[in-house]
Amino acid sequence: MIFTPFEIKETVDMFLRYKLDIRAITLGISLLDCVSSSGEETRRKIRDKMLRLAGPLVQVGRDIEVEYGIPIINKRVSVTPIALVAGASEDRDYTPYAEILDAVAKELGIDFVGGFSALVQKGFTTGDQRLIDSIPRALATTERVCASVNVATTKSGINMDAVRRMGEVIKETAALTANRDGLGCAKLVVFCNAPEDNPFMAGAFHGPGEGESTLNVGVSGPGVVKAALESYRGASFDDLADAIKKTAFKITRMGLLVGQEAAKRLQVPFGILDLSLAPTPEVGDSVARILEEMGLESAGTHGTTAALAMLTDMVKKGGVMASTHVGGLSGAFIPVSEDEGMVAAVRAGSLSLDKLEAMTCVCSVGLDMVAVPGDTSASTLSAILADEMAIGMVNNKTTAVRIIPVPGKKAGDWAEFGGLLGGAPIMPVHRFSSDAFIARGGRIPAPIHSFRN
């Protein structure tokens, strides 16, 4: 046999016992050639182009699943930020653009479309402003469309006008989806240093620097890493780090195989592989449980930041060795509602919003799927955004916030979002005001170490 029994069993167990999967194959599509002075004409072109390029996506995904025996959970599309596409038209409300993306996704069986987005780290164009104003209604009237707004970069600093506005937009979005615990906010991400090739939702968009069309793949697998670490109880960090790295390498190689095969069948270039440990609400698919496997009684206790820092770095190192083009977010995600172990940690009182913020300094994204009381003010939400953007800006990393002020609910209540989004206990926020801070507006300048030219 060309493989040893141990190798074969290891691989089979990864899929059958430890829930390894391809989280998403995401086809990026440029919509820049759909721009027209007429909104209707633009939307017709968007529809035609998506049908043409993404038409075979779902079938290709299913064929690969059967042929390779690897589950592909989501088939997704990311598009050029709609603010760039719709800006040329006379439209004031961009909701119809979200509706056309939603309609095409449903027609093709695509799970999510990302790209109802704007990049406003340094200022707003008219199109950016209209898009941001349209977000609450767009997310309330569509199911599969995801929105994101990049409000800061290390190079440009933080657009505090955008931060202020996004606090209000999050509130409005929650209000318009109040009957579903503010579900609209689960499809809205505010970014610092947003990657242009991220295959994961809700923050995926096809950046303006990308080509015509490209296929990116997002691999997950927290269950596999946890299982690998179980045989290293009591071992030193050197051994632990090595175990994570080797596992990440194997997972990435599998993802690369699928990504390249999917790209070939769709006749588009393969873009990047994003190896992110992305949890799901299912037991055995949790990042928090990996941290606990390292020796912490409950995620969020002292030592959690160090554990997460090593996990994220070793995942990156294993991934970089295994794929020529690694991109997106690559590392570990710490969404609260989507991670059974995180939810348990919040319930046990070991994980607070402040500790989560500290963890975002070393994870690969940021404050993710956090439910807060419905009466949290827009300025407090903006202040939470500002803190997170500052962490990203100063540390040259992507940070993001996906926060849900759940209408009518208070700290300790339960919010349910369903499916992969899960549910979460509502976490308290600080009761002291940030009103005057957020009211200032303007820009926080880029940090000194951003000037590398």
Next chain:
Amino acid sequence: MNAIITVVGTDQVGIIARVSAFLAERNINIEDISQTVLSGNFVMMMMVDLSQAVEGLATVKGDLKTLGDTMGVSISMMHEGVFSAMHRI
């Protein structure tokens, strides 16, 4: 294409015979086979060539699962490429 079939479960009379007969009926050639006991479980591995198979991949997979259920063992089939990607550089 080549695939690797694994059968994991409690050892019993006729596992190899039944799986081999199943494959022969569908014109699937066994290229390599080995069996061992790992962590207390009977594990059989087969490398098979599906290029001349008389049935589609999805059907073969479904029927293999059913066969496994009747014997009380777990049978899976995956593309050889997955193993190569993970274990061979």
